[in-house]
Each structure stands twice: as C-alpha cells, then as structure tokens.
Amino acid sequence: MRQRALTRRAVLRGTAAGAVAMAVAGCSAPEAAPPAPKPPDPETVLLTGVIADKEQMVALYRQAVLAGGRPASVLGPFQQRHEAHLAELRRRLPPSPAPTPASPTPAPPSSPPASAPAAxxxxVARLRELERKAAAARPRQIGSVSPALAQLLASIGACEATHAVALARAS
Structure with a gap:
C-alpha cells in the first residue's frame, strides 16, 4: 500500500481542526452571573409594616401610662391586646435568611422610632385616632393576602375599631 504524502494543505486543515476541537473542549461557558435577588414576598412586606406599626402603638400606650394621663388599669388592657397581636404577627413572619454581603440593607421604618421622648x-385622643386609622387600613390590606392572614388582619382591625370606640368613652 502506498502512503500518500502529506500536503501542506492537509497539515493546515488538521491543525485548524485540532485547534477548534481543543478550543471547544477547553472552553467553558462564561461564568453565569448570580441570579437576581427575588423580589420580597408581598405578604412579608405587609407583615413587616404592620409589625412596625404595632410596635409603635405599643410604645405609645406605654408612654401614655408612664406619663400618667390615664391609669394603667384603663390603658393596660389595650396595650396587652396590641402585644398579643404583635406576637401573632411575628409568629407568621417567615424566618429571615442570613444576610449576605451583597444584600442591600433594609430601609428604615417610615414611622418615628418607638423610643420617642418620654417627655x-x-x-387618649391621639391613641383613639391612631386606632381608628389602623382599623380603617385593614380592609385595604386583606385584599391580596392568604386567607389565614386576611382573617388575622380582619380580627386585628375589628379589635382596633373597638379600641377606638372604647377610648372615646374613656376620654
């Protein structure tokens, strides 16, 4: 059998084919960018806001009792119910994942801090107005949440409406 002589063209084709094969085999897909963070769950955002509002309400009741405007026997039960609401709302808040260096810092709450000056x-009129506003906000909040959370928010709103009426009688 006679061997064919390698031509320069054959060598070049073989070299080119080998280079392409090596490039394809050695190439890896470009490093994928980390997935974009998921937008926050609307229920979690709502719960976080309601919790912040409840914390402020509890702080205001404490402040009212400490200031001596009404005795603790009058305002204490209102405060205790808000604390119970707060505990249940916190229980429904999903556990937060460990923060990563790339995650943005949470925005500060829009309401004034709970540690307002004690002076x-x-x-009671201010508490009554805050209770009325909170109760009025609940129907707007329950439209797009799970049935269980909607039921809880509706119950909290009913309690807040009752507080507003009871505080009107107490003043």
Whole structure:
C-alpha cells in the first residue's frame, strides 16, 4: 500500500481542526452571573409594616401610662391586646435568611422610632385616632393576602375599631 504524502494543505486543515476541537473542549461557558435577588414576598412586606406599626402603638400606650394621663388599669388592657397581636404577627413572619454581603440593607421604618421622648405626653385622643386609622387600613390590606392572614388582619382591625370606640368613652 502506498502512503500518500502529506500536503501542506492537509497539515493546515488538521491543525485548524485540532485547534477548534481543543478550543471547544477547553472552553467553558462564561461564568453565569448570580441570579437576581427575588423580589420580597408581598405578604412579608405587609407583615413587616404592620409589625412596625404595632410596635409603635405599643410604645405609645406605654408612654401614655408612664406619663400618667390615664391609669394603667384603663390603658393596660389595650396595650396587652396590641402585644398579643404583635406576637401573632411575628409568629407568621417567615424566618429571615442570613444576610449576605451583597444584600442591600433594609430601609428604615417610615414611622418615628418607638423610643420617642418620654417627655411628650400621649393623649387618649391621639391613641383613639391612631386606632381608628389602623382599623380603617385593614380592609385595604386583606385584599391580596392568604386567607389565614386576611382573617388575622380582619380580627386585628375589628379589635382596633373597638379600641377606638372604647377610648372615646374613656376620654
């Protein structure tokens, strides 16, 4: 059998084919960018806001009792119910994942901090107005949440509405 002589063209084709094969075999897909963070769950966002509002409400009741505007026997039960609401709302909040260096810091709450100056006296009229506003906000909040959370928010709203009426009688 006679061997064919290698031509320069054959060598070049073989070299080119080998280079392409090596490039394809050695190439890896470009490193994928980390997935975009998922948008926060709307229920979690709502729960976080309601919890912040409840924390402020509890702080205002404490402040009112400490200022001596009404005795603790009158305002204490209102505060205790808000604390019970707060505990149940926190129980429903999903556990937060460990923060990663790339995750943004949470935005500060829109409401004033719960540690408002103790010197400012909280009136029953102010508490009544805050209760009324909170109760009025609940129907708007329950439209897009799970049935269980909607039921809880509706119950909390009913309690807040009752507080507003009872505080009107107490003033």
């Amino acid at each position: 400012a006296k909280v009136s």
